[in-house]
Amino acid sequence: MSDKIRVQHLDRKAVLYVRQSSAYQVSHNLESQKLQYAMQDRLRQLGWKEIEVIDEDLGCSAAGTETRTGFERMVAEVCLGRVGAVAAREVSRFARNSREWQRLVEVCRVVDTVLIDQETVYAPRLSNDRLLLGLKGSLNEYELDLLRQRSLEARREKARRGELVIIAPVGYRKTEDQRLEKVPDLRVQEAIGSVFRQFLAIGSVRQTLLWFLEHDLLLPACTPRGEIHWKRPSYGTIHQILTNPAYGGAYAYGKTECTVHYEAGEPRKRDRRKPRDQWLSLIPNAHDGYVDWDEFERIQRAIRANVRMGAHAGAPKNGEALATGLLRCRRCASKLTVHYTGSRHDALRYSCHRAWLDKGLPRCIAFGGTRVDAAIAQAVLRVVQPAAIEAAIVAREEEAHKHDEALTALQRDLQAARYNAHRAQKQYDTADPENRLVADELERRWNDALLRVEELESRIEQRSHVSGQIPPVQPDEFNDLAAALELIWPQADARLKKRIVRTLIHEVVVDLDDATSEIVLVIHWKGGVHTEIRVPRRRRGQCATQTSPEAIDAVRLLARICPDLVIASMLNRNGLRTGRGNFWTQERVTALRSHHRIPVYSSERRAAEGWINLTEASALIGVSPKTLRLAVERGEIAAEHPLSLGPWIFSRDSLNTRAVNEFVARTRARRTYPTIPPAQQGSLDLSTT
Incomplete structure (x- = not known):
């Protein structure tokens, strides 16, 4: 027995602290657990009869970023003077950060509690032992940082070579040589490919989601075990597929980073997405993608342009304002905002007040938007009319293709449903009929699979009927479309009109000419041509919507x-x-x-x-x-x-x-009269016959 252990120590209980840093170590490093629990024999040899084992922190790191309930309970017991010794296989099990380690040593010094590991006994009241414990605490913290730094550097070097694949995204699987390859399931491949095709046709993540929901189509997802299951898509699912570089055939690593902040004294981890120029590795054409890299880049630019920020006008919305996000003030170079007024919120007004909001300067300009939108629409129609026939033919073909896309997806779902029904039938046939507990459940699964097949067949029949009603494209049908385009424009969807305008116009610089009471619009077209339009301002009291x-x-x-x-x-x-x-x-x-x-x-x-x-x-x-x-x-x-x-x-x-x-x-x-006057005409009386 050590001379540092006295009677007052043995009169109190001993606490054995058992800890491993991760769930993987708890499941696989079983020998380490046995060695730590074996410390009870050493405590008995040292003279303690009452021994309490605290193993609540198995799977918790001692780096100071997690709350350890077992450690906190042990410190509380020491503070109450109930513990004569705290023991661990190595003192690094207690803590690997100076804050918790120094607190434990100081508490043990105050209440006269000794620390015991596999090698020796430490008495914190002795200056030499306290110095030794301080050095060991610093070494434990340094050792953890060194191990973490070595493993992190090795991980980064492997990622720079494109050989570190942690989790394969949906539609891919990880090969033995740490590469990504497409899953062999054609249904999964076609479903993910349809996400990209629909976005390229629609141009909005949310509208792509609504298309899948409208046709009641499912998308694949991965379970924690890597198994594929099908579920109703969400916005996050669509956005993750469209923005993951892996689907563009590129290897990317270091897209996010974990930061630690403290709330009420407790550490909290938070993930933050980093800009692309700060990624650790980005290797295009590293594997076979669902779209090529150039097309993937165009999709990312379209998604960023849908966010109304800076020079981006944002995604087209249902508002009637045609030039939202395109008007820029000539006086202060700020974007103009739109406001809707009126009982039905149909009276729109453009105003520039960013200088007033940000700097307290006077407001720049403001004007009614109805006439401005009409002038911009007329300018766009003059540009679009020569290509109206070609655009209408392309639109008809895209509409037919959308119906074919939905029909193809339903046929893939039907093929999978028939396979599941056939599999359920085979399971039911191989079951023992006398074991009703099993047979009834298998029969129920078989019936559910058959109902799913019947539902898909009915939907495919309806979809085929609708697709058959769409006539083939005939160019002669669109000969008069260019002349009728101005009549079709007012009834068109607001989002469609905005997409057409933003496709042609980069921005519109606007100013007011007080001398002539006109609104001066300078349209900057995407091709580099500039057009000036002057619109008369509406006089005070003049209604924007006049009687015809x-x-x-x-x-x-x-x-x-x-x-x-x-x-x-x-x-x-x-x-x-x-x-x-x-x-x-x-x-x-x-x-x-x-x-x-x-x-x-x-x-x-x-x-x-x-x-x-x-x-x-x-x-x-x-x-x-x-x-x-x-x-x-x-x-x-x-x-x-x-x-x-x-x-x-x-x-x-x-x-x-x-x-x-x-x-x-x-x-x-030209009037005709009877040959014999009516008074001279006889009558045929047959009453005497």
Whole structure:
């Protein structure tokens, strides 16, 4: 027995601390565990009868980045004066950082507790032992850093050569020579390839996800054991596939780094994605990719451009503003922002206030966006119209290809489902029928597999029917598309229009010309050409959505023969609306007349000016209304018809002409009469027969 162990030490219990640094060591380094637990025999030889083993920290590192409950409990027991000795196989098991090691030594010195390892006994109250313990603590910390540095350098050198593959992403498997190769499952390969094809066609990660969800298609995923299972895709799944360089055929290592920060005194690890120029290794064309490297780079640029930051306009959204993210202020070089107002948030306004927000400077410019968007749309249509036929043919082909893509994916799922059903049937056939506990479960699995097959067959049949309804592309069908493009543009989807605009326009530099009250737009096209457009500014109080000229002209003509209430009903019957899309009322017609200075209806004025309708005109000249209407349609008699479902308007003076008199004479001359007057015609009475 050592002379450092006294009676007061033996009267208290001894604590044996057992620890290994990782779960792998706990599972495989079993000999180390046996040696640590064998320290109980040494404690008994030294005279302790009560021994407590603390092994809660098996699998925890002692570097100071993890909370060790066993170590904390041991220190608490020492502080309470209940422990006479703390023991470990090596003192490095206690701690490999100075903070926890010095705390343990100091606590043991205060309460007079000895430390015991395989070699000797340490009494912290002795200056020589305390010095020795301090050196051992520093050596333990240095040894851990040295081992970590050596293993990390070896790992980095292997990664620089492209020979370090930790985990193979979905769709790949790791070979014996530390390379990546595609999995032989064609269903997995085609599913991952469809992700890239759809993004190249759509141009948005979220829209690609929505396409998969719309067609109810599954994507492969890996279990912790490396097995493939199929699940409903999420945004993270699609984004990870599109941004992983491995799918572009490149080997990449060092894309992330782990940082440690402290919250409430506790260390927390956090992973951070590093920029590409800080990656440890990036080797293009290291293995067979699902897309080539150049195409993968184009995908990354498209994803970055979808983020609205800096010079990027961001992904097209559903807002009606056509030039969002493209307008740049000429005065301060800041991007303009869009604001939606109105009861339906359909009135848009562009403004530049970054200088005011960031530097407190006066606001630059602001203006209504409806006319600006219309001017930009007209400029784009003038550029696009010559290629409208070709673009329409390509769009039709892409639409048919999308249907074929979904149909092909469903056919792959059906083939896999039939295999699973056949496998479930074989398992059921080989089971003992008398063992109902097993047979019932296998039968249920077989039925579920058959239901899955039936569901996929039904979906494929529906998809084939829809694909069969899409006619083949005929170039003759698009001959008139260029002329009708301006009519199609207002009904097109907002995101589609924005994608077309951003494909053609780099940015638009905008300024206000106060002298002429105009908005000056300088369009910078992608090809390097610049175009200047001047748009008149909307005056204060002027509505951006004005009533159509057709409705104004109709009110001006109908006010000759109809009151405002009748005019409102006629406008509504013909499908005309106000500038804000409302139905017409008597008050709104009155306001329109007042704004455009149209005289109100008056029966005296109508009689004085000689305005009459079709019925009155036909009675005046003595012909039927139908005959008169046909004559007007042939151009023989002058009349006005402002609305298709409305009255005809005649002037009395226009009916007192020689042409009208000749028309009436011809009409009466063409009338036919019976040969015998009706009074002289007999009747056939057969009552006497």
